[in-house]
Amino acid sequence: MRFLSWSTTHTGAVRTHNEDRFVDRPALGLWAVADGAGGHDAGEVASGMIADALETIPTSLGAGALLSEIRTRIGRTHEALCAEARSRGPSTVIASTIVVLIATGTHFACLWAGDSRAYLLRDGVMQQISRDHSLVQELVDSGAILPEDAEKHPRANIITRAVGGGTEPFELDKVSGALQPGDRFLLCSDGLCKTLSDAALAALLAGNHATSLTDPMIAAALDRRVNDNVTAVVIEAVST
Numbered sequence: 001m002r003f004l005s006w007s008t009t010h011t012g013a014v015r016t017h018n019e020d021r022f023v024d025r026p027a028l029g030l031w032a033v034a035d036g037a038g039g040h041d042a043g044e045v046a047s048g049m050i051a052d053a054l055e056t057i058p059t060s061l062g063a064g065a066l067l068s069e070i071r072t073r074i075g076r077t078h079e080a081l082c083a084e085a086r087s088r089g090p091s092t093v094i095a096s097t098i099v100v101l102i103a104t105g106t107h108f109a110c111l112w113a114g115d116s117r118a119y120l121l122r123d124g125v126m127q128q129i130s131r132d133h134s135l136v137q138e139l140v141d142s143g144a145i146l147p148e149d150a151e152k153h154p155r156a157n158i159i160t161r162a163v164g165g166g167t168e169p170f171e172l173d174k175v176s177g178a179l180q181p182g183d184r185f186l187l188c189s190d191g192l193c194k195t196l197s198d199a200a201l202a203a204l205l206a207g208n209h210a211t212s213l214t215d216p217m218i219a220a221a222l223d224r225r226v227n228d229n230v231t232a233v234v235i236e237a238v239s240t
Contacts, residue, residue: 001179001237003103005031008214009231012191013222019043019096020189020231021051028059029103030066031233035116035189037095037162045084046096046164049077054100063104070100070111071172074163081164095164098172099130099187101235108185109176113161117193119201121184126202129175133161151194181239184213191228195221205234 007024019036036043053073097114135158
């Protein structure tokens with residue numbers, strides 16, 4: 001396989017600065033979206049540290065070594081953010097969500113913490129392959145609320161895991177699988193998936209990539225007056 005990718009980020013229609021960061025490294029088979037945790041101190045610092053750590057991974061690593069290096073670097077970033085937060089005072093949190101896609105050869109792996117998401121479009125059907133670390137997801141899982149009520153829940157912005165979030169031991173969830181030619185992945189911050197419906201996202205993800213697959217997604221979110229930063233990274237697997 002070879003990989004095509006597109007990436008776009010925007011402050012959004014309401015916010016004054018952007019706490020999202022993305023990584024787009026098709027030559028390495030590595031992509032990521034980090035979203036500085038809203039309402040906390042220095043979210044842009046947290047997402048920036050994650051992106052910087054992933055941007056400097058050497059290109060010579062094989063699949064297993066790459067996966068290990070990503071876990072190690074994000075783990076170290078988590079520890080550094082927790083230490084910095086402690087130095088600023090007991091109520092300080094400096095945190096970020098993260099979703100990462102690795103694609104090498106004929107397989108992929110997705111790692112994440114928080115509610116930035118990963119989707120896979122295959123044979124015209126889109127599915128979410130990550131699972132939110134959030135309070136409303138826990139409520140849905142327990143049967144306390146219906147899935148369709150999650151996005152409008154008054155505590156929908158509360159995440160239960162993040163890089164720098166203070167949870168010990170810190171852990172990234174992971175899913176993996178085989179790649180098929182034509183597979184398209186979407187990594188996004190919650191500003192996108194909480195503004196556009198799954199049907200809208202699927203239609204945009206299936207679009208023509210003559211120019212960009214991510215610019216139309218961001219434009220659609222801005223048309224709906226997205227009230228958060230918004231970031232999208234799309235990856236397509238192409239048979240060589």
